[in-house]
Amino acid sequence: MENIIEVSGLAKLFANQSALKDVSFQVKKGETFGFLGPSGSGKTTTIKILTAQLAQTDGTALVFGVPASKLKEAGYRKKIGVLTDNSGLYARLTVHDNLKLYCDLYDVPHTRIDEVLDMVNLKDAKKKAISKLSKGMLQRITLARAFLHKPELLFLDEPTSALDPVNSKHIYKGLESLKEQGTTIFLTTHDMNEAEILCDRVAFLNDGVIQLLDTPKALRQKFADHTLTVELADGSKEIIDRGPEGAEAMYNYMKESKVVSIYSNEPTLGDIFVEVTGRKLS
Numbered sequence: 001m002e003n004i005i006e007v008s009g010l011a012k013l014f015a016n017q018s019a020l021k022d023v024s025f026q027v028k029k030g031e032t033f034g035f036l037g038p039s040g041s042g043k044t045t046t047i048k049i050l051t052a053q054l055a056q057t058d059g060t061a062l063v064f065g066v067p068a069s070k071l072k073e074a075g076y077r078k079k080i081g082v083l084t085d086n087s088g089l090y091a092r093l094t095v096h097d098n099l100k101l102y103c104d105l106y107d108v109p110h111t112r113i114d115e116v117l118d119m120v121n122l123k124d125a126k127k128k129a130i131s132k133l134s135k136g137m138l139q140r141i142t143l144a145r146a147f148l149h150k151p152e153l154l155f156l157d158e159p160t161s162a163l164d165p166v167n168s169k170h171i172y173k174g175l176e177s178l179k180e181q182g183t184t185i186f187l188t189t190h191d192m193n194e195a196e197i198l199c200d201r202v203a204f205l206n207d208g209v210i211q212l213l214d215t216p217k218a219l220r221q222k223f224a225d226h227t228l229t230v231e232l233a234d235g236s237k238e239i240i241d242r243g244p245e246g247a248e249a250m251y252n253y254m255k256e257s258k259v260v261s262i263y264s265n266e267p268t269l270g271d272i273f274v275e276v277t278g279r280k281l282s
């Protein structure tokens with residue numbers, strides 16, 4: 001499958017502080033790729049390099065096959081959407097008028113405005129001035145602007161950090177529909193639940209290095225402790241091994257019709273991150 005992003009040996013030094021040490025990964029076309037790590041691990045620095053806002057100290061970063069630093073020159077603006085903490089919106093203009101400006105800039109019909117406002121649950125705020133929006137509303141309108149022009153590749157830096165669970169769910173639905181349309185999404189987050197919901201593959205970044213990279217399912221299986229929990233009719237729970245000893249215990253419970261439910265003890269992505277890095281995510 002075609003790689004939309006190819007990063008190899010990426011390093012970034014700020015003065016004498018190393019933000020990225022040696023980062024390599026690829027993002028495939030149509031994939032939602034999660035870049036996960038605690039505060040200060042280098043997530044935003046990576047997005048800034050990939051979107052030509054920063055130059056790397058070492059290594060290569062290719063986006064659509066060209067060096068990220070050349071993206072502005074190469075006329076790739078329309079193919080890329082970026083959500084960062086810098087909203088780039090005009091405070092005195094309304095939500096609608098801000099989006100109208102971006103429609104005109106990107107040759108997008110104005111009918112797209114209602115579509116994106118619906119995706120971020122902001123239709124009712126259409127006539128409000130940007131200066132009157134809450135932090136969460138501002139984050140949603142900034143996100144709507146990032147995918148207004150239906151970019152092929154969307155960079156999202158902590159897209160739901162200021163949102164409540166209801167609005168996060170709206171965003172997840174919106175991102176799923178973008179994914180169905182074939183959009184490639186590069187997402188940074190320290191929210192493991194969000195990563196489980198949205199990402200096809202995740203990379204765990206810690207201190208400027210990728211420590212693990214795989215699908216959430218493969219990581220959970222790899223770090224599973226090979227036990228099963230059996231819930232019994234008397235309300236108790238038994239943890240049994242998946243091997244022959246466990247089979248015998250299970251046989252006995254089943255013979256006596258005691259089993260209510262059985263589930264595997266897979267760790268969450270958060271558990272795995274703590275195990276691998278010895279650090280908590282937030």
Ligand SMILES: Nc1ncnc2c1ncn2[C@@H]1O[C@H](COP(=O)(O)OP(=O)(O)OP(=O)(O)O)[C@@H](O)[C@H]1O
Pocket residue numbers: 014015017018019037038039040041042043044045046190
């Ligand atoms: N412009 C800068 N000048 C100096 N140091 C910087 C600069 N930008 C980032 N850093 C440092 O680089 C490291 C990585 O920062 P980065 O913002 O990429 O982390 P992050 O994973 O995005 O964190 P967060 O989740 O808090 O946004 C940090 O130690 C940070 O202090």
